[in-house]
Amino acid sequence: MLDKSPYEPLNAATLTRRLGGMPELTRRLGPAAHWQVREVGDGNLNLVFIVESPKGAAVAKQALPYARCVGESWPMSLERAFFEYHALVRLGARDPGRLPEVYAFDQSQALIVMEYLAPHVILRKSLVEGVVLPELGGHLGRYLARSLFRGSDFAMDTAHRKADLALFAGNGELCGISEDLIFTDPFRASPRNRVTAGLEGDAAAARADRDLKVAAAALKRRFATSAETLLHGDFHTGSVMVTDRDSRVIDPEFAFYGPMGFDIGSLLGNLMMAFFAQSGYRADHAACIAYQDWILDVAETVWWVFAAEFARLWKSGRNGILGLRELFEDVGHEIGARSVLTDLMEEVWRDTLGFAGIEMHRRILGLAHILEFEAIANEGLRAECERRALAMGRVLMLRARTLRGPREVSALARTMAERPL
């Protein structure tokens, strides 16, 4: 925290004045007289500036006291910058190099200054453009295993774990937004919802679908009560920035203690939607199939790398509340520990599929839509792609127990896309 001056939304000039007095930034970027500062559009909730100088560059992200996408009518606490800062530091330490480095945090201005990622682009854009990223699945699978394991009771002791739970319980406002927008709105008539023209009947069908709503209620309960680990909390393809060889995780302002499957499922659901969107812009059938196959390969790789890395950490790093080596390995009962891990992975897998399915509903029927579908210019075609995604999301929410692994999920996606298996 730098000072106690009152919060004000910054512009290029006031930001330069403020950051120019911070030694941790002038050391990296040189004197502010040589900086170039520009505001760049972010999504919904923040101002984002890029600061460049002959010596280097940084990003400055300032929380706004309202949700920008809805206008000033939806006030939001500035405290979320505090939670994003703490989440960046923790998640960054759990998988070093995978999140932007934090240079400075100015709590009075709800302002985080951090590493400028270049030439990275948002993964959503890359998925629309059809770019193949050979290491994406491995990077994200490993990130998920390391962040989810190392923030959990398997790795953390009681004192640190409960203190962190208390700290992030303060992020209730953003949890409340997720609770409403993800788990409730898509399944009821809400003025915040919007759907592509032609999907009104599908939206009405979801609102009338009792089994689907019972599944949504169960998932909302998992989300609200299952404090398994510190989650990113908004881990979709818009929260990942990529180059050919690098993948970085950004924007953990929705961080909270929740179920492991929520982060994995958010990513998986977004990859599935990217899969269904492809026929909206790739007229060349063979090229479309090839890219769709790559997306499914990424989804499968995410899960398998997650599971393998989690198992590795399980063996070597189980030093927390739920470690329980004293019941198993220490007395020659390794097989018991393996059995606990197997049961855990089955539960995480079921959660993952359910949360993937609900993400696919809320991005099509709710408030916040995604670039992958929005980029389909032809509205009829977009509605068709979204309808297939909804059908798949419903199966993921209702039949999680029958899908035994990521290959079966890929097969389901191909079926729903009416592609020959």
Place this chain on the structure above:
Amino acid sequence: MLDKSPYEPLNAATLTRRLGGMPELTRRLGPAAHWQVREVGDGNLNLVFIVESPKGAAVAKQALPYARCVGESWPMSLERAFFEYHALVRLGARDPGRLPEVYAFDQSQALIVMEYLAPHVILRKSLVEGVVLPELGGHLGRYLARSLFRGSDFAMDTAHRKADLALFAGNGELCGISEDLIFTDPFRASPRNRVTAGLEGDAAAARADRDLKVAAAALKRRFATSAETLLHGDFHTGSVMVTDRDSRVIDPEFAFYGPMGFDIGSLLGNLMMAFFAQSGYRADHAACIAYQDWILDVAETVWWVFAAEFARLWKSGRNGILGLRELFEDVGHEIGARSVLTDLMEEVWRDTLGFAGIEMHRRILGLAHILEFEAIANEGLRAECERRALAMGRVLMLRARTLRGPREVSALARTMAERPL
């Protein structure tokens, strides 16, 4: 909070000086010159005084900075009085009249002054003496439904719920004790454990029982990660005081956000142990059977009254994060809400049986034993009763899915007691 004087363990004289200056007490009890103050033994962690005057009476409970039962070698934070105070207030509001009324809280002395319950006795004592309490099951079942429902996301909004979660996350020290003493120690060699002579082989068998330890690990994970509601956290037959017509809940210093089944299971497990202990002191076979039948009837009543009262609150008081009337009742889908409740009750029931089973293990194989068994003078007979209880506890931990309701649990108990069904 009254003042900032340094903490000191109080005695009758210093307590009188301190409380005599508090108007909220002199109003109830008259001037301190006419008080009679005596220290009475409590269990393990606290000093307890009874203050009596011609006008009335009160109990003063002061936390000690160590666990008394183990001596000063086990230091414990005084903050637990803070959590007990907050839990007394919340649980008392959720089921009015069921907890002692709080008169004053002196944080600097870790001191709670509250209603003196007389002529109440601890339920454990009453179960040893064979006293029938016609309303016990109804009282405790209703208390469980009201406290567990009203502290949950079904009843609480996001802001209050997350703030309370954060507050009670501070009670990590006592959660840590539970995590070790209940879920780990009974299943490993620990210098804190002790067993009745003759049970050494049973203890070794539990330590070698892989399935049992995998079940213990799963229950420990539920305990640590499933933040469903504000629990009492130590809800056994020593935390209930009774008369013929009244039942009161005391000592919620282990309060934290955890799974509903933990409080219910702790009580159920202790009732089952009281059942198995009866043949240790009731030589008259018919009298023993009759009292055992009454104990099983209490256990069944607790569950059925809990379930009925919970369903009533579910219909009328579902105004919290997980209320979701907007998906169900508000659009004519009552049956969907019933389905959510059914799924929830099945989960709570499975948790209840598992936690009951683990309670039965930790009270026989771990550090803290119970009066119901300790009161059996003949050690061989005590070991026999405890062995039957362990066998039942194992079934509860491993076969929760096969026991469809409390009558089947009673039948199992009778089988384990080798009584004709």
